[in-house]
Amino acid sequence: GENVEQHPSTLSVQEGDSAVIKCTYSDSASNYFPWYKQELGKRPQLIIDIRSNVGEKKDQRIAVTLNKTAKHFSLHITETQPEDSAVYFCAAGLGGNKLTFGTGTQLKVEL
Amino acid sequence: DTAVSQTPKYLVTQMGNDKSIKCEQNLGHDTMYWYKQDSKKFLKIMFSYNNKELIINETVPNRFSPKSPDKAHLNLHINSLELGDSAVYFCASSQWGRNTEAFFGQGTRLTVV
Numbered sequence: 102g103e104n105v106e107q108h109p110s111t112l113s114v115q116e117g118d119s120a121v122i123k124c125t126y127s128d129s130a131s132n133y134f135p136w137y138k139q140e141l142g143k144r145p146q147l148i149i150d151i152r153s154n155v156g157e158k159k160d161q162r163i164a165v166t167l168n169k170t171a172k173h174f175s176l177h178i179t180e181t182q183p184e185d186s187a188v189y190f191c192a193a194g195l196g197g198n199k200l201t202f203g204t205g206t207q208l209k210v211e212l
Numbered sequence: 213d214t215a216v217s218q219t220p221k222y223l224v225t226q227m228g229n230d231k232s233i234k235c236e237q238n239l240g241h242d243t244m245y246w247y248k249q250d251s252k253k254f255l256k257i258m259f260s261y262n263n264k265e266l267i268i269n270e271t272v273p274n275r276f277s278p279k280s281p282d283k284a285h286l287n288l289h290i291n292s293l294e295l296g297d298s299a300v301y302f303c304a305s306s307q308w309g310r311n312t313e314a315f316f317g318q319g320t321r322l323t324v325v
Binding site for chain 2: 132133135139143144145146147150152188190194198199200201202204205207
């Protein structure tokens with residue numbers, strides 16, 4: 102089955118700095134890679150996703166890159182703000198079903 | 213208006229009891245899931261139903277039994293609760309075969325004492 106590794110497990114940045122979270126996956130058949138943000142006590146919510154036919158996608162301060170050959174993908178957050186503080190999960194799946202989640206990254210944006 | 217709703221939000225119960233968590237989605241999706249999130253925040257899939265048919269059944273104790281009366285509902289019944297069952301259980305839904313997001317419910321925090 103799919104195995105997703107995520108690093109780092111915790112990340113502290115100063116407000117305004119960039120944050121990068123990296124994930125690797127094992128199943129070369131996976132073709133869907135979403136990123137979820139989970140605020141304390143809340144549900145995971147999708148912030149951005151990328152499909153295997155695309156190498157990069159950007160949405161305002163958030164961008165995701167995918168390297169299919171190396172089987173890794175990354176989340177980039179620029180100009181971080183305190184409200185970006187949360188746990189971020191990467192995931193990998195096939196056809197959007199049975200997502201396998203990474204172990205999560207606790208991002209803390211300090212003032 | 214809530215897309216995926218699950219009840220109850222909190223559940224405190226004693227060891228050995230049987231409890232159920234209910235989930236409903238109004239997104240018209242045909243696939244629903246149960247995820248378990250432990251104290252370390254790991255999100256692990258437990259079950260998945262597509263059009264009321266069980267399609268994913270990960271290594272979960274037999275004490276856990278999902279039931280899907282229709283594609284908009286997926287309930288989780290847990291027998292003989294154990295301390296290790298304490299976790300947050302999330303229901304989610306998506307459309308099968310499409311690379312689109314899974315929507316999560318608000319979670320049920322189960323505490324077994």
